[in-house]
């Protein structure tokens with residue numbers, strides 16, 4: 001049976017300025033993928049870590065160039081230099097605080113930011129100390145964002161386990177231990193091919209027994225079997241990327257669209273897709289923004305969300321992601337609001353807190369922007 005396609009909402013595509021002012025929700029952003037180049041330069045000098053460039057601007061360009069390789073594995077190699085400067089409590093706190101400042105300046109009102117605690121214990125920090133140091137930075141940043149009396153930005157941590165390592169159960173337990181102190185959920189990341197989600201089934205079954213939340217990077221560098229395992233074996237609440245779900249969708253010559261059983265399941269169950277267009281173009285998961293499956297998936301009304309993945313490596317921001325999507329697909333304010341409400345509905349925050357952000361922050365601010373557009 002072919003399915004119905006919707007058109008982007010009527011109205012002009014958003015301008016970069018509107019995209020910046022619009023309230024935004026970010027569910028997929030890596031702490032170790034979003035450092036300020038200047039901070040890397042300063043922290044590397046303190047510990048004697050050798051960088052490929054010592055000037056901040058040149059270093060930022062180096063990350064973007066190296067990450068633009070068409071391969072996830074090469075993309076991930078650039079993280080050696082960010083993880084190297086994230087091995088002390090003060091460095092983690094500073095980076096976490098700066099992350100909040102940068103997201104707030106980008107117009108983000110709610111974010112879940114992830115990183116792998118197991119990668120930050122090289123100098124002797126315990127896993128608990130790593131999470132505490134990041135939380136301290138998030139709290140400093142959130143408090144500063146409320147200094148004007150407004151609602152500010154709300155941040156939560158997601159704890160990631162590296163899929164090629166064997167610490168996922170331990171990290172899952174860490175996420176449960178911290179769930180009332182700033183950690184909203186769990187994730188697995190790293191090279192996808194050769195490391196299927198079921199390798200970490202024990203961790204996912206534990207989290208389900210604990211009524212806990214988790215997302216899984218799946219369907220980025222590997223296809224449908226990875227998405228199928230993540231959902232049907234592991235019970236993922238959301239899919240990190242999930243872009244290869246497009247392989248289960250057929251578009252006929254006459255333009256009609258058919259969904260395979262897995263794609264239909266994902267859509268029927270409103271499983272959120274944490275889509276990261278700029279990152280996908282860099283790792284080769286998509287050929288360009290204009291050809292990115294997000295266009296079709298949005299028209300098919302999958303639960304699509306828009307995310308940055310790694311702001312440093314992909315030289316991106318939520319404003320930039322929305323601006324490029326608006327250029328490619330003609331999205332207006334109504335479409336941005338739809339992505340944003342989708343993301344807020346899909347957050348690992350208690351239901352009433354999600355509703356409050358939608359009702360008190362997102363809806364009124366989009367209404368105000370639409371009003372100023374008409375004036």
Ligand SMILES: O=c1[nH]cnc2c1ncn2[C@H]1C[C@H](O)[C@@H](CO)O1
Nearest residue numbers: 030032079114115116160189190217
């Ligand atoms: O897009 C990604 N796919 C898989 N793994 C990723 C991606 N971006 C970052 N990572 C890895 C590298 C980081 O060191 C780790 C934890 O944030 O997650």
Ligand SMILES: [Zn+2]
Nearest residue numbers: 189217240309
């Ligand atoms: Zn990611």
